[in-house]
Amino acid sequence: MGEKQINGENWGVCGKMNTGKTHITRELAAQIQARTNKPILVFDHANNPSYEDIVRVIDTDYLVKRKLKPGETYRISGEKDIDYFIMTATDYVRDTIVVLDDCGNYFTGNTTQIQMAFIMASKNNRNDVFYQFHNFNDISPKLCRAFQMLVIKEQAIGTIPDKVPNAPLVQILHDEVQAENDELDPMKIWSYRIYDIGMDYVYWEDPETKKLTGSPGREYFRE
Amino acid sequence: MKNYSLFNRMGETPGNPKFEEVNDQLFGQRNVVEMPPNPQPSAAPLFDNHNPQDIPDQPRYGGFSEQDINMGRQFLNQNGYMPQQYMKDYHIDISDEHLMSIAKLSVNEILLKGKLTTEPFKFLASYGFKFLGNTAKAEEIKRLDVNGKIEVFKELLIEIQFQELKDLQRANNLKLPSTKELIAAYRLEFFDKLAGDGFENAIDLFEGIFNKFKNGGKAN
Numbered sequence A: 001m002g003e004k005q006i007n008g009e010n011w012g013v014c015g016k017m018n019t020g021k022t023h024i025t026r027e028l029a030a031q032i033q034a035r036t037n038k039p040i041l042v043f044d045h046a047n048n049p050s051y052e053d054i055v056r057v058i059d060t061d062y063l064v065k066r067k068l069k070p071g072e073t074y075r076i077s078g079e080k081d082i083d084y085f086i087m088t089a090t091d092y093v094r095d096t097i098v099v100l101d102d103c104g105n106y107f108t109g110n111t112t113q114i115q116m117a118f119i120m121a122s123k124n125n126r127n128d129v130f131y132q133f134h135n136f137n138d139i140s141p142k143l144c145r146a147f148q149m150l151v152i153k154e155q156a157i158g159t160i161p162d163k164v165p166n167a168p169l170v171q172i173l174h175d176e177v178q179a180e181n182d183e184l185d186p187m188k189i190w191s192y193r194i195y196d197i198g199m200d201y202v203y204w205e206d207p208e209t210k211k212l213t214g215s216p217g218r219e220y221f222r223e
Numbered sequence B: 001m002k003n004y005s006l007f008n009r010m011g012e013t014p015g016n017p018k019f020e021e022v023n024d025q026l027f028g029q030r031n032v033v034e035m036p037p038n039p040q041p042s043a044a045p046l047f048d049n050h051n052p053q054d055i056p057d058q059p060r061y062g063g064f065s066e067q068d069i070n071m072g073r074q075f076l077n078q079n080g081y082m083p084q085q086y087m088k089d090y091h092i093d094i095s096d097e098h099l100m101s102i103a104k105l106s107v108n109e110i111l112l113k114g115k116l117t118t119e120p121f122k123f124l125a126s127y128g129f130k131f132l133g134n135t136a137k138a139e140e141i142k143r144l145d146v147n148g149k150i151e152v153f154k155e156l157l158i159e160i161q162f163q164e165l166k167d168l169q170r171a172n173n174l175k176l177p178s179t180k181e182l183i184a185a186y187r188l189e190f191f192d193k194l195a196g197d198g199f200e201n202a203i204d205l206f207e208g209i210f211n212k213f214k215n216g217g218k219a220n
Helices: A021-036 A060-065 A082-092 A113-124 A141-146 A167-182 B006-010 B023-027 B066-079 B084-089 B096-103 B107-113 B120-126 B135-144 B149-153 B163-172 B179-187 B190-197 B199-214
Strands: A004-006 A010-014 A040-044 A073-077 A097-100 A128-133 A149-152 A193-196 A201-205 A212-216 B032-034
Touching: A010 A021, A010 A141, A021 A097, A021 A128, A021 A149, A021 B023, A040 A082, A060 A073, A060 A082, A082 A113, A113 A128, A113 A141, A149 A167, A167 A193, A212 B023
Parallel strands: A010 A128, A010 A149, A040 A073, A040 A097, A097 A128
Antiparallel strands: A004 B032, A149 A193, A193 A201, A201 A212
16 A cells, blocks of 8 residues: 555634633644644744744744754744745645634635645645634635635634535534533633534533533434 | 654644544544555656557647657656657657647646756747746846846846746646745845846756746756
8 A cells, every 4th residue: 555644734724812722722633643743833923922932933934944843842023024934935835733813814815826826735745734713704715715624713703604614504503512612611611622623523521520522413413 | 652743742642542443533544545566667758669650649749749749747746757758759759849749738848848958938929928027137137148148038037928838827727937936036135146146047946946837847
């Protein structure tokens, strides 16, 4: 048999501020890294303090000059030319876990060709890409359709737009999250669901054991 | 267990118990795809033992059969270059017609058919890449011009004007170094190299950049 190759996926991580998007993204990225030893690259254009602890700060040109080392974690902060980063990452970043913080600010409106190339390249470039944003309304429809995995946290606007794949089901998951959060300390509204769109699988965290459980969507939504 | 990254500083470890039960389902085998077996693990010999007489009479793209292209592409994917023997046996010369035929299948492969040795810009120019001017840089280059070849670089910052290639790129989702990509690649150090180390070293750098493109984006 031939060699095995692990393809990448596009993850959408959606939730309003202080719902723990970064925390769950880091957990998920760490898990993927543990399995694959891929480097992690955080694109933090807005200097999010949640990523300040990553000490390997590089600039976009570093991606052209050097290959990211397996198992390491890098951060690009404060890049003003976002298109340049997107374009460079499309061409140079391979076998990497990419985290795009607050991408609702730039993957908005109509998807540009540069953005589309990046979105579509993740699978073949074996990049796992986490798109973090506050609201599905903020991001472009094409990006919405490119997600294979969704991490659903509570949005400020509770309605899931039609452009989201399986929007009615995502709406159910969002409403569940919101209901759980209503029972929590307002400073700890960290409930979430993970929805594997392609495999139709839902994951949720047991509030007591803090462990994730998964279930096929056809069973989950039947209940 | 190895502490893989600073991502684990928040308390997550690769063995994060949160994911124990769902690990394989969530992160595991579903993304693993079986690649076609590699028929030749070593670099060169894929085409060494073939018999040119066995080439079937298939529809041709300006001199290449579809099988030629597929075999060539397979070799390129595996080894990153096109063996001279293959080209010779299949009567492939680097004519415009052949190159343009290949271009219709993959613009990337054009870059492999030509030897980007000492005159890469001429090579590109011959296939329609037009280099437009940047006055300041043109003056700078002119000043550095020691052997006349540098004239080719005069119009360095760059508009790719070959509409047919661009159309093909759009139509077939082919990869062609765009203006911005080239500028991005250049602006790092090309002019420094040119000013500091002279023409030949700058050429080497240029080849490095194009090797990246011909290797499908992987930096050497």
